[in-house]
Amino acid sequence: MRVGVITFPGTLDDRDAARAVVVGGAEAVSLWHGDADLKNVDAVILPGGFSYGDYLRCGAISRFAPVMQLVIDAANKGMPVLGICNGFQVLCESHLLPGALTRNSDLHFLCRDQEIEIVNNQTPWTSSFKQGEQIVIPLKNGEGSFQCDDQTLAMLEGEGRVIARYVGENPNGSRNLIAGITNAKGNVVGLMPHPEHAINEQTGPSAQGLGFFTSILNAMVK
């Protein structure tokens, strides 16, 4: 089971993501933004950070990286893809996921432990969780406010495509407290908070983030 972790110029969380993949039980494969080859991976993670310096808009330049053309094709054919934070922004800019991530409503860069509820455990990235399970993982971003038009919001809610919601006060102005969504097929997931920073209680607020990485292993083994 090979899980690719993409590094763009300005990516920060690729090493933590790769480590989480290994702790979850899979092999982590480093992919570079300029690669024209997905190295036979079974799934791909787009980690957090500030790819291409967040120039223009978060994720806007990364969308056109050579490796992303391969990821977009593979995702459309059903390969599991997880975008975390900046990776979520890249997936929205790539039109693999609907909506957009905009500036936090209070303008502050937030970095804190955040409680979220898993509201769809039917994706290859969330199957290790119980439906409705509440977990605490770090949230750290400046542009994490999920926005879309009313029609898209109704579609996401109606089709059960919201996969995680913030618990308690809305941290960033996201519509309907949305912390993560999936595509129509359910193979592409975008998540604003960071499960890869919560795989060990000694270095994170919990080890509950690990569920995303054991989920993908289970999905592939089935």
Added chain:
Amino acid sequence: MAKIVVDVMLKPEILDPQGNAVASALPRLGFSFANSVRQGKRFEIDIDGEPTAAQLAEVEKAAEVLLSNPVIENYVVRVEK
């Protein structure tokens, strides 16, 4: 040489926290004229000679694909003399 300008603004229904921050800073500095402020981006593109219809169509396409995100933003392309 001509200049093609692309103005990109958040759609009216999208919250603009930066614009709101500017709007609330203005009265603190004694400026009382603003009901509200929206902040956007401006791209200035230099080209040789007068732009042709085909060039302007290309710029429109670039504005749609790269310079703006149609999910949250509108854009206007114009030629500046």
